[in-house]
Amino acid sequence: MLITSAIALVAGCAGLGRRVELPSEKQFEREQLRVFSDVELPKNHRLLEELTARRRDIANILLLPMSDEPIQVYLFDDEKRYQRYLKQNHPQFPNRRAFFLKNDTELKVFAYWGEFVAEDLRHEVTHGYLHATVPNIPLWLDEGLAEYFEIPRGEKGFHRQHIYFLTKHAKQNRWHPSLTRLESLVDPAKMSQLDYAESWLWVHYLLETKPEYRKLLQDQLARDRMTGKAKPLSNFLHELVGDEQDEVIGHLVELSNAMKKEQ
Ligand SMILES: [Zn+2]
Structure with missing residues (x-):
């Protein structure tokens, strides 16, 4: 899921309870990825290694140059907190497990730890890598590639x-x-x-x-x-x-x- 947003963040939504903060502790920084997570992450977490390696996979398979533009990844500890954050800050977004948000200055991924976190992160981070290099990529191709690369490495996108x-x-x-x-x-x-x-x-x-x-x-x-x-x-x-x-x-x-x- 890709969302391009020029819409200002909605601040202080009344009636939704206490404001949900973004995961703020930076746990992992490698190459383009800056991961902020509610949950403590082991240094060599296999999924994070895989997400880092994807950058090279995408460049090699698609013959694209690699960018240094940071991709910020926010990982909530559970679905409820993630949903509340979305409602407060991006009420116009469709209800999805994870999403990629691009504005003029930033590339951001939002997701939560759950059964599908690996697939979701592979998909959304692929959007980040693609948009850092091909900002005007057509929608179908952007999603088709994100679906291809959401499959674990070594399986050649067999979905x-x-x-x-x-x-x-x-x-x-x-x-x-x-x-x-x-x-x-x-x-x-x-x-x-x-x-x-x-x-x-x-x-x-x-x-x-x-x-x-x-x-x-x-x-x-x-x-x-x-x-x-x-x-x-x-x-x-x-x-x-x-x-x-x-x-x-x-x-x-x-x-x-x-x-x-x-x-
Ligand atoms: Zn997508």
């Missing part, structure tokens, strides 16, 4: 939940892939679960099938970074492939078969 979800919808004839439709989305709050899943599928197809497709994605990100508003990727993909919608469905079928073999 079982999305494979299952998309396969089910395709079989019921309730979904047909369309990259041009995804490219037209501009409001993160209006992205459905299916939009997230499809964005992930296109990213996975581009990164994990043919080297020339991966290069196409790398070139697109380079253009997005340099020009701010590049011609949509679907134009280049269609020129290169021709029947990319059939191919992406074929890719989904292969992934679905691979998943069945695991069981």
Whole structure:
């Protein structure tokens, strides 16, 4: 989830009880990450190591330069405190487990310690790394990449939940892939679960099938970074492939078969 905000923080919301402070004790600083947590973190926490390593993974896979712009990560000790903080400070935000907030001067991630904290942090911190380098990244690509990189390292973005979800919808004839439709989305709050899943599928197809497709994605990100508003990727993909919608469905079928073999 990405939120770009120029909206001033709402101060002193009456009626919501005592003001919730942000986690303030800095527990971890490495490369771009500044982690503030309610909970004491061991120095070599595996998740934090993984989040740091992601910076290099993203740069290597997408051929993007690394930025030094800090990403502040706020980790609340529980969901209640996190929710109260959000209500008081960002009442306009949709209800999500975690989010990434970008304004003119800062990149921030908010999350809480819970069952999904690892996945949530991998996802939101990916937004931070991407926006530090490609500030105008298109929404679908931003979310597709965050979904790809929310999967633990070494699994090459193999997102079982999305494979299952998309396969089910395709079989019921309730979904047909369309990259041009995804490219037209501009409001993160209006992205459905299916939009997230499809964005992930296109990213996975581009990164994990043919080297020339991966290069196409790398070139697109380079253009997005340099020009701010590049011609949509679907134009280049269609020129290169021709029947990319059939191919992406074929890719989904292969992934679905691979998943069945695991069981
Ligand atoms: Zn996201």
